[in-house]
Amino acid sequence: MSITRRGLLGAGAATAALLSAPTIMKAATKKVVVIGGGAAGATLTRYLAKDSKGALDITLVEANKNYTTCFFSNWYLGGYRDMQQITHNYDKVAAMGVNVVNNVATGVDGAKKEVTLADGAKLSYDKLVIAPGIDFHYDQIDGYDAAIAETDIPHAYKAGAQTALLKKQMEAMDDGGVFLMMAPPNPYRCPPGPYERASMVANYLQRNKPKSKVVILDPKDKHSKQALFQEAWETHYPGMVEWLPGAEVGAMKAVRNGEIITEKGSFKGAVLNPIPAQKAGKIAFVAGITNESGWCPIKDATNFESALVPDIHVIGDASINGAMPKSGFSANSQAKAVAMALNAELTGARQFDPRFRNTCWSLVADKDSVKVGANYKAEGNAVVKTDGFISSTGEDTMVREQTYEEAEGWYAGITADMFG
Ligand SMILES: Cc1cc2nc3c(=O)[nH]c(=O)nc-3n(C[C@H](O)[C@H](O)[C@H](O)COP(=O)(O)OP(=O)(O)OC[C@H]3O[C@@H](n4cnc5c(N)ncnc54)[C@H](O)[C@@H]3O)c2cc1C
Structure with a gap:
């Protein structure tokens, strides 16, 4: 609105009008x-x-x-x-x-x-x-802390510089070396994450250093999509991936040069990838x-x-x-x-009743992905599962390729949803 000189009240009248007008407060944003x-x-x-x-x-x-x-x-x-x-x-x-x-x-x-x-x-x-x-319980592991993870022995469970360092170490490993990973105890970020990582490392080693091995030390006796991962390792990387369960490993106690020490023993590797227990x-x-x-x-x-x-x-x-x-x-x-x-x-x-959804895809080999997922709803202070699904062992390669394409589409879609 433009106010002309002719439209203005005299100064005194205007002041009186302002003083008598009710105060209109704009609600604070x-x-x-x-x-x-x-x-x-x-x-x-x-x-x-x-x-x-x-x-x-x-x-x-x-x-x-x-x-x-x-x-x-x-x-x-x-x-x-x-x-x-x-x-x-x-x-x-x-x-x-x-x-x-x-x-x-x-x-x-x-x-x-x-x-x-x-x-x-x-x-x-x-x-x-x-x-x-997340953050990590470094205090539970002798000889390991945030600084060592950044410069020498990456857990790479926050992506970026540590992931690049881990890849460099994997690429520099001699053929015949052991890539030694320690999986974290529950609960932790991305339940299938360590096992997808083992698959991807085996995939690289098979192409580049076929005499090498991936050994996964696990404090748990079972893990996410276990039958699917084990089938994939036997099919695609026979003899290359070894998973040791909690009964043989126990909790991680210490990390030293070339060695992960657990409650049940000490294990040697050319590349170490210890993933500590986690917290908020x-x-x-x-x-x-x-x-x-x-x-x-x-x-x-x-x-x-x-x-x-x-x-x-x-x-x-x-x-x-x-x-x-x-x-x-x-x-x-x-x-x-x-x-x-x-x-x-x-x-x-x-506000509507929220519905939640999750799917975790894992790439186990070239154009071969598996998935697990569920739908959820809110009930009091908990999110509860309403139904779920998981890939089957023995699936057709076409189904696996389709799952792989779904995963690619998911990544493009979800990162656009997060970051624009
Ligand atoms: C190897 C691996 C594979 C995975 N694969 C999948 C997958 O295929 N699909 C899937 O759905 N999930 C996957 N995940 C899990 C997924 O990455 C996490 O669950 C997800 O990132 C959690 O999101 P968030 O926002 O809680 O935490 P984050 O994504 O970690 O974000 C936290 C942010 O907070 C910032 N921050 C923290 N503290 C502060 C502070 N004090 N001040 C300012 N900023 C702060 C950090 O810089 C960070 O950017 C994977 C995880 C790993 C490790």
């Missing part, structure tokens, strides 16, 4: 802060920005400028993807109106509703979403939303609000939610449900 821009956090910010149509002030705090997906990082080890293809940035998240802050959240005050960043800056919030992924990302402990399990309980599976601190919601691997496995697909599915719930609570939009 509600603030949502999200810590962690991984599978869960990136998805949540994008869906919240889209659904709230600019009605919310959304900030994403992410430690890194780029995000390398753990999903398909085993494909990278096998030579089926390069690092660039599995690395994404936040440009399209920011383009949706999300304030992307490249920093580390170091403090959370749930009473003041305030997040502190590494540079001392403070961010206030109405709702905080914590999605930091550090900021979840700082925020006081973890319990004695080291993970974050929720009190309502429709919005993943922390059972311990109000107005903090926790999604992705860090949460304990009932039946969903810790996967990128699960994290993405939870993020969409929680974006809907937060938008409903903060802007009055409609």
